[in-house]
Amino acid sequence: MEHTMEVPAHRxxxxxxxxxxxxxxxGHVIMLAIIGIFFAVSIYFSWGQWSRWIVWIAVALxxxxxxxxxxxxxxxxxxxxxxxxxxxxxxxxxxxxxxTHELIPMTKIQAVSTNQGPILRKFGLxxxxxxxxxxxxxIPALPKEVAVDVRNQIALYxxxxxxxx
Numbered sequence: 001m002e003h004t005m006e007v008p009a010h011r012x013x014x015x016x017x018x019x020x021x022x023x024x025x026x027g028h029v030i031m032l033a034i035i036g037i038f039f040a041v042s043i044y045f046s047w048g049q050w051s052r053w054i055v056w057i058a059v060a061l062x063x064x065x066x067x068x069x070x071x072x073x074x075x076x077x078x079x080x081x082x083x084x085x086x087x088x089x090x091x092x093x094x095x096x097x098x099x100t101h102e103l104i105p106m107t108k109i110q111a112v113s114t115n116q117g118p119i120l121r122k123f124g125l126x127x128x129x130x131x132x133x134x135x136x137x138x139i140p141a142l143p144k145e146v147a148v149d150v151r152n153q154i155a156l157y158x159x160x161x162x163x164x165x
Contacts (some may be wrong), residue, residue, distance in 0.1 A: 011081070104130065126147035129143060
């Protein structure tokens with residue numbers, strides 16, 4: 001008896017890409033500010049030429065990281081992230097270069113919750129966090145209606161009782 005699993009078909013929201021870009025851009029600006037503070041302190045205390053080399057190397061690495069994290073990664077995450085669920089399994093497929101396909105049995109799911117930070121709130125998106133005994137899984141950037149629907153459906157399949165929020 002052969003049983004085949006369908007490849008997950010549900011995708012992230014279309015406006016997840018700008019949300020991912022904004023989140024990454026804010027993180028990079030904060031890191032550049034920290035590097036700037038280090039540079040100012042190194043000048044104030046006359047730490048020497050070695051500290052300036054560290055600053056230039058850090059800025060170069062941040063530039064490379066920014067090009068990847070702001071320019072390319074959000075597009076690849078949106079294009080290659082898929083999720084799906086049935087009464088038996090939750091499936092999460094991700095990765096453009098290194099593909100990961102997770103099957104989480106519904107019987108192992110202990111909690112499912114929706115989360116929304118300030119950047120996701122600006123775009124009207126939610127992340128879904130699925131907790132099992134040994135791990136946590138996330139489906140990022142879903143519209144509110146979809147996130148609530150998926151959360152409730154997974155909770156129903158996993159037989160999780162609703163807790164007042």
